[in-house]
Amino acid sequence: xxxxxxxxxxxxxxxxxxxxxxxxxxxxxxxxxxxxxxxxxxxxxxxxxxxxxxxxxxxxxxxxxxxxxxxxxxxxxxxxxxxxxxxxxxxxxxxxxxxxxxxxxxxxxxxxxxxxxxxxxxxxxxxxxxxxxxxxxxxxxxxxxxxxxxxxxxxxxxxxxxxxxxxxxxxxxxxxxxxxxxxxxxxxxxxxxxxxxxxxxxxxxxxxxxxxxxxxxxxxxxxxxxxxxxxxxxxxxxxxxxxxxxxxxxxxxxxxxxxxxxxxxxxxxxxxxxxxxxxxxxxxxxxxxxxxxxxxxxxxxxxxxxxxxxxxxxxxxxxxxxxxxxxxxxxxxx
Ligand SMILES: CC(C)(COP(=O)(O)OP(=O)(O)OC[C@H]1O[C@@H](n2cnc3c(N)ncnc32)[C@H](O)[C@@H]1OP(=O)(O)O)[C@@H](O)C(=O)NCCC(=O)NCCS
Numbered sequence: 247x248x249x250x251x252x253x254x255x256x257x258x259x260x261x262x263x264x265x266x267x268x269x270x271x272x273x274x275x276x277x278x279x280x281x282x283x284x285x286x287x288x289x290x291x292x293x294x295x296x297x298x299x300x301x302x303x304x305x306x307x308x309x310x311x312x313x314x315x316x317x318x319x320x321x322x323x324x325x326x327x328x329x330x331x332x333x334x335x336x337x338x339x340x341x342x343x344x345x346x347x348x349x350x351x352x353x354x355x356x357x358x359x360x361x362x363x364x365x366x367x368x369x370x371x372x373x374x375x376x377x378x379x380x381x382x383x384x385x386x387x388x389x390x391x392x393x394x395x396x397x398x399x400x401x402x403x404x405x406x407x408x409x410x411x412x413x414x415x416x417x418x419x420x421x422x423x424x425x426x427x428x429x430x431x432x433x434x435x436x437x438x439x440x441x442x443x444x445x446x447x448x449x450x451x452x453x454x455x456x457x458x459x460x461x462x463x464x465x466x467x468x469x470x471x472x473x474x475x476x477x478x479x480x481x482x483x484x485x486x487x488x489x490x491x492x493x494x495x496x497x498x499x500x501x502x503x504x505x506x507x508x509x510x511x512x513x514x515x516x517x518x519x520x521x522x523x524x525x526x527x528x529x530x531x532x533x534x535x536x537x538x539x540x541x542x543x544x545x546x547x548x549x550x551x552x553x554x555x556x557x558x559x560x561x562x563x564x565x566x567x568x569x570x571x572x573x574x575x576x577x578x579x580x
Pocket of ligand 1: 439440443511512513514515518519520521522523524525526545546547550552553555556
């Protein structure tokens with residue numbers, strides 16, 4: 247029997263409602279690892295994610311065979327990252343499939359080929375994609391297309407609906423929330439925390455390390471300027487020793503059947519490490535979120551072992567893992 251031919255077509259985001267049935271059945275959508283989230287809410291999340299990409303050269307591709315949708319890929323420009331790294335960068339926001347187990351790998355392969363061709367035409371130099379670590383067809387298709395692994399993220403949760411707060415750990419530091427007058431102190435004290443960090447930016451040989459260091463400083467400063475709900479500071483005497491951002495997912499929480507809070511960034515100045523400051527900051531964050539949200543999410547790199555030791559000690563459980571893959575357009579190099 248001849249192999250089924252897979253065709254990839256570019257569609258406008260407005261046409262997506264025609265494929266709602268496929269989107270409902272597609273595996274590995276964001277938050278699909280939560281059995282308690284109804285299919286309708288997962289679809290709403292998918293459409294909300296696409297909506298948030300609309301102002302940034304969004305391209306959507308469908309893989310089809312004999313009129314049946316087999317896969318979907320969305321590609322969009324990353325404005326902030328492009329500005330920061332001084333090169334046009336894009337992200338594959340969705341790589342969905344699972345409609346036909348036999349054709350899933352072939353569909354993802356075809357979608358990625360189309361995405362790379364389009365990105366090349368659009369003069370992007372760097373592509374990123376984050377996907378479920380369970381999606382082995384996507385992993386295989388990405389590696390075949392020339393993408394390389396940049397990091398693996400593990401996602402831990404503390405569930406306030408079912409878990410009691412652990413006893414408060416002991417530490418010599420003092421903790422308090424950020425005030426606008428602290429901004430200069432933050433700018434001057436925290437650069438060293440993420441220097442050479444083990445994240446996907448620093449691990450990518452095509453991204454300058456100094457820019458990756460600066461990215462974290464900008465991110466922390468923006469968090470202090472209102473991107474995060476609050477920022478926690480840890481002091482040893484009068485010296486700033488640690489920092490932690492505290493974020494409540496206000497938009498997402500309107501769609502999810504539970505409420506979610508997250509620590510997006512945290513770290514301790516190297517000179518103050520090994521004194522329990524990180525553990526104290528996380529325990530503070532647990533307490534902070536305990537009367538504001540139902541779940542506390544904490545994501546870190548798979549190989550950030552010290553952090554995971556603290557998380558499990560405070561009662562967090564591992565729920566999910568993602569891989570991040572990157573692609574670099576060599577020929578576009580100056
Ligand atoms: C990871 C990090 C936050 C830990 O901060 P810290 O204040 O030194 O951590 P703590 O003192 O609370 O120690 C936590 C645990 O990890 C262990 N640990 C921390 N650093 C360690 C090291 N370099 N070697 C061995 N063990 C270490 C501690 O012994 C402790 O375990 P214990 O309670 O069984 O003794 C800090 O190293 C850091 O800022 N790293 C860079 C940024 C980062 O990784 N941020 C987290 C992003 S998810």
